Amino acid sequence: MRRLTIVHPAIGHRRGERYIRSWQMEPLPAAVIAGLTPDDVDLRFYDDRMELIPYDEATDAVVMSVETYTAKRAYQIASEYRRRKVPVVFGGFHPTLVPDECALYAEAIVLGEAENIWAEVVDDLRHGTLRKRYRAQEQPSLASVRVQRSIFAGKRYLPLGLVETGRGCRFACDFCAIQTFFGRTHRYRPTESV
Numbered sequence: 001m002r003r004l005t006i007v008h009p010a011i012g013h014r015r016g017e018r019y020i021r022s023w024q025m026e027p028l029p030a031a032v033i034a035g036l037t038p039d040d041v042d043l044r045f046y047d048d049r050m051e052l053i054p055y056d057e058a059t060d061a062v063v064m065s066v067e068t069y070t071a072k073r074a075y076q077i078a079s080e081y082r083r084r085k086v087p088v089v090f091g092g093f094h095p096t097l098v099p100d101e102c103a104l105y106a107e108a109i110v111l112g113e114a115e116n117i118w119a120e121v122v123d124d125l126r127h128g129t130l131r132k133r134y135r136a137q138e139q140p141s142l143a144s145v146r147v148q149r150s151i152f153a154g155k156r157y158l159p160l161g162l163v164e165t166g167r168g169c170r171f172a173c174d175f176c177a178i179q180t181f182f183g184r185t186h187r188y189r190p191t192e193s194v
Helices: 028-036 068-083 093-097 099-103 118-127 178-182
Strands: 003-008 042-047 061-065 088-091 108-111 133-135 166-168 186-188
Touching: 003 028, 028 042, 028 061, 028 118, 061 068, 068 088, 068 093, 088 093, 093 099, 093 108, 093 178, 099 108, 108 118, 166 178
Parallel strands: 003 042, 003 061, 061 088, 088 108, 108 133
Antiparallel strands: 166 186
């Protein structure tokens, strides 16, 4: 694999209307995946909220972090790439919580946090041995999270940067997916890492 395309799916679009400006913040999951990807892979990043996705641009694979509210749009985007015989990899909350549904629209899904398993996914893509599902056995250390913000260059994001200081939540609110995804744990990033 020489080229990888990261796509941040929008919630959806209304014909003739622009996307809600207040939502145009840098999507950290895309920058984390970029930071995990080896330097010899040519990365492309497209934010569906702000730009057209060039489906016909040459790429070896597409990866998307999918939330429940972006799932329908992610499935549409994935279908366009798959029509072009480009493998799609999903990760994030939605694939972790409803893997069987997401597996219908992607060649592979990453369950849980990607840091301890992404190198294996990339290696399998390189060798044409992509598995249907990947799950790391341990939670990653947040001290080594590397956010590659260079993928945001030239995009028209709001003039503020998001920072991840921790993951999870110790509360068990029944309406929230965070406690299901992280198993009611809460981990902090070391101050110097933040």
